[in-house]
Amino acid sequence: MSHIVQNKTKLAQRVGRIRGQVDAVARALEDGAECGEVLRLIASARGAMNGLMAEVLEDHIRHHAFRGARSGSVDAQAANEVIDVIRSYLK
Numbered sequence: 001m002s003h004i005v006q007n008k009t010k011l012a013q014r015v016g017r018i019r020g021q022v023d024a025v026a027r028a029l030e031d032g033a034e035c036g037e038v039l040r041l042i043a044s045a046r047g048a049m050n051g052l053m054a055e056v057l058e059d060h061i062r063h064h065a066f067r068g069a070r071s072g073s074v075d076a077q078a079a080n081e082v083i084d085v086i087r088s089y090l091k
Contacts, residue, residue, distance in 0.1 A: 003059040014052050021045040050090040058083045 004011065025041045061079050062069075069075035 003063045004056070007055075007059065011052070011056070014048070014055070018045060018048045018052065021048055047091075054087050054090045057086050061086075 021041065022045050025038065025045060028038050028041055061082055065082075066075050066079035069079055
């Protein structure tokens with residue numbers, strides 16, 4: 001079973017929150033909100049999308065790229081380093 005399918009509910013909930021944030025951006029634009037508020041809403045939605053990307057990438061790295069890496073092994077350490085770099089990049 002795919003790790004995406006295993007986490008489907010959790011990921012779908014995150015997507016629902018992102019959808020709400022994007023809808024808030026659309027409403028702010030329609031309502032003529034101040035540019036600072038629109039920028040804040042956009043940054044919030046982007047942060048949520050980056051968080052989703054980081055979570056899916058982490059699962060991909062652990063389940064596909066470093067499949068079977070034992071905890072504490074060199075491969076597991078390498079996977080953790082790659083994940084840390086990705087998470088810092090997506091912040």
